[in-house]
Amino acid sequence: MSEKNKEIFLGPLSKNNPVIVQVLGICSALAVTAQMEPALVMSLSLTAVLAFASVIISLMRNTIPNRIRIIVQLVVIAALVIIVDQILKAFAYEVSKLLSVYVGLIITNCILMGRLEAFALGNKPWPAFLDGVGNGIGYSIILLIIAFFRELLGSGTLFGHQVIPQICYDWGYENNGLMILPPMALIVAGCIIWVQRAKNPEMQED
């Protein structure tokens, strides 16, 4: 992997993270992060769609008529999302019920359109693939961190397994119901942004 490709792949994981730096794809980050499992499946789905869409658009980039390029991108994304949705319904039915409409909403996820328009349309398939996977993983990391705190503090579980021992409840510990509600995802995301900016002084605005 060349230096440039490495940058393309690793950039979105921290310095150019789609969720906490570019603040894209926030909507789904709020909706599916009450528990780890749907967050993980959503992350995998989005990463798969983004990687494939990037490669396909990149392969088609020299044929796409400029005036309908957004429509072409949307058709490719929509087709991939429907395929993912159908596969989940067939092989991961329980999870597909949890995600319900949010899989369909990957179509409107800003990260997808943003990466296709900004990167895949002007680059060869391999860098486009790395960019797609990189951004997908960057999105996934944030989703999983948010889901970790929301599930742990909101339900006392992780991936559905009880991790806070019963004895804590006996001593008066209570799950924080507020963590289950969507606004807390925004606040946790805010905290992550805070930590990241504090560690990278060059990202701080005046």
Place this chain on the structure above:
Amino acid sequence: MNRNSNVYTIVYAAVMVVLVAAVLAFTALWLRPTQEDNIRIEKQRQILSSINVASTAKDAEQLYKDYITDSYVVNSKGEKVAGDAFYIVVKEEVAKPEAERILPVFVATVNGSKKYILPLYGMGLWGPIWGYIAVDANGDTVYGAVFAHQGETAGLGAEITKAKFADQFHGKNLFYNGKFASIAVLKVGAKADHQDSVDAISGGTITSQGVSKMLFDCLQPYANFLSSLK
């Protein structure tokens, strides 16, 4: 080739759409049998949990065969009519006038005694809620219940799916002094006159009211059938 000409654009769009449609049609056809199995198993599992039988996606089909010994369809007069109970869409039946409704009944045999399982369908706060209620052989006492929902608020209305809520129905009576009265879902501590009640979900008021209304609307047409069991 001029990529900005109208002809090129139109042909490009047409070919792309046809290709994508073919791929999607193929995927849908290929996966449909698996998806339909999932939906059927899901329904069987819900019916089983109304008689407190825990199942997994794997053993549901076998358990269903073991426990559900009979199923038939009745009308609001309590007479049996033709039809396959499992494939009746309760959502559509609820919308019809009571006299025209056909009502599925699933008969389970648990430890030698018969339980009658009746499907429920209604509206919660954000979307549909549904469930199954199992009634003892006397047609009056509730043996068990299970509820499900599409998009109720997690931690609030969605709590109706938890055993803590559904288990309250065990032992409640649908009839009061020989008349159908349903079971009310009331604010914690409140008691209803002339009918049995269970505690609502705190913070899930609209969903709880939805359950209460669903129980009445869906079970009222069974009143004649249930009376005939006594």
